[in-house]
Amino acid sequence: MIGELFRARAAELQRGGRSRLYVELMREAADDADAGGIVAAIFAGDPATPASVPELRLLAALHHLVLSGGAPELARYFPSAGGDAPPQDAWAVARRTLAEHEAFIRERARRTVQTNEPGRCVALYGGLLWLSERHRLPIRLLEIGASAGLNLNPDRFAYVVDGAPLGDARSPLAFDEPWTGAPVTDPPAAAARLRIVERAGCDQAPIDPTSVDGRLELQSYIWPDEPARLARVELAASIAARHPVAIERRGAAAWLLRRLGAPRADVVTVIWQSVVDQYLEDAERAAIRSAFASAGGGPLAWLTLEPPAAASEDGSFELRCHERPEGNGSGESRLLARAGYHGPPVVWAVASPDA
Numbered sequence: 001m002i003g004e005l006f007r008a009r010a011a012e013l014q015r016g017g018r019s020r021l022y023v024e025l026m027r028e029a030a031d032d033a034d035a036g037g038i039v040a041a042i043f044a045g046d047p048a049t050p051a052s053v054p055e056l057r058l059l060a061a062l063h064h065l066v067l068s069g070g071a072p073e074l075a076r077y078f079p080s081a082g083g084d085a086p087p088q089d090a091w092a093v094a095r096r097t098l099a100e101h102e103a104f105i106r107e108r109a110r111r112t113v114q115t116n117e118p119g120r121c122v123a124l125y126g127g128l129l130w131l132s133e134r135h136r137l138p139i140r141l142l143e144i145g146a147s148a149g150l151n152l153n154p155d156r157f158a159y160v161v162d163g164a165p166l167g168d169a170r171s172p173l174a175f176d177e178p179w180t181g182a183p184v185t186d187p188p189a190a191a192a193r194l195r196i197v198e199r200a201g202c203d204q205a206p207i208d209p210t211s212v213d214g215r216l217e218l219q220s221y222i223w224p225d226e227p228a229r230l231a232r233v234e235l236a237a238s239i240a241a242r243h244p245v246a247i248e249r250r251g252a253a254a255w256l257l258r259r260l261g262a263p264r265a266d267v268v269t270v271i272w273q274s275v276v277d278q279y280l281e282d283a284e285r286a287a288i289r290s291a292f293a294s295a296g297g298g299p300l301a302w303l304t305l306e307p308p309a310a311a312s313e314d315g316s317f318e319l320r321c322h323e324r325p326e327g328n329g330s331g332e333s334r335l336l337a338r339a340g341y342h343g344p345p346v347v348w349a350v351a352s353p354d355a
């Protein structure tokens with residue numbers, strides 16, 4: 001079972017032309033797990049469900065060890081630690097490292113994956129433009145499963161769309177032409193009108209983006225041979241450090257219930273979640289739905305960026321919007337866009353706020 005998950009992820013990464021190092025490590029780890037080796041020992045007693053992504057948990061634990069200087073021999077294969085040795089030779093050293101640091105790896109590999117990916121803001125930002133134009137009101141942004149809160153600053157990043165700058169044009173973190181289509185008819189005008197007047201988040205295990213440990217943890221979830229993503233997280237963490245938003249240590253449903261208990265009619269309240277659903281227990285998922293359904297006050301929207309109900313062939317995610325009062329009368333969420341799992345490219349399925 002674990003072997004299959006590692007092998008499937010390696011195949012997916014290879015198809016997408018992503019991390020060669022992780023393709024090699026996951027393939028070898030799959031064979032090791034099947035043969036009852038160190039990978040099987042590390043996951044002994046762990047249900048390792050597909051939704052808990054054991055393959056990402058293990059490699060994040062290993063990456064963390066490398067970044068913290070605990071595995072200098074293995075670091076020679078990790079570009080994130082300055083290494084440039086060929087990935088196909090990495091497994092022998094990785095297996096030895098896993099055995100030497102088994103207790104540390106087992107503990108870290110039990111933690112929920114916390115990839116806090118600022119690239120997902122290319123979808124969120126467009127969703128906020130759509131909502132802000134639809135209601136002609138400022139935004140109150142509430143994020144569940146916010147991790148370090150890097151995505152609570154979507155208006156503090158720069159986006160160049162059809163050659164026009166949106167967001168904060170002076171931001172050090174910029175996305176160049178991340179969209180196909182647009183969610184509003186005049187993106188620069190909508191961007192000029194967008195105002196986020198309140199932001200808050202919760203996570204069951206918040207990461208502090210201002211601390212050295214927190215930044216190391218954020219980096220550990222990024223694939224070591226993807227320098228652009230490593231740089232993106234570093235820039236987003238610096239922006240979060242300059243504009244701190246408290247991320248409360250709390251389960252999503254309880255936090256949301258409390259936040260929505262203070263309704264505001266002068267804003268659109270936007271609940272935002274990305275890549276959180278798979279980690280929720282059924283009871284918590286139901287409690288979140290019920291908090292949304294029973295909230296009083298002004299306009300309320302729930303933007304989700306999650307895998308589609310039936311897995312898409314290209315692995316793309318869907319940006320969906322539930323509205324209260326209901327926007328389209330169907331009781332269903334509306335598909336706003338399809339996006340990559342780390343954000344770009346975003347292909348818009350709506351073209352105007354009246355859609």
Ligand SMILES: C[S@@+](CC[C@H](N)C(=O)[O-])C[C@H]1O[C@@H](n2cnc3c(N)ncnc32)[C@H](O)[C@@H]1O
Nearest residue numbers: 114115116117145147203204251252274275279
């Ligand atoms: C894969 S990360 C995604 C982080 C962020 N939303 C993003 O897309 O960049 C999932 C996050 O959900 C959090 N999480 C999982 N279950 C939770 C719960 N019941 N309540 C609050 N946060 C939760 C995890 O701690 C983790 O930070």
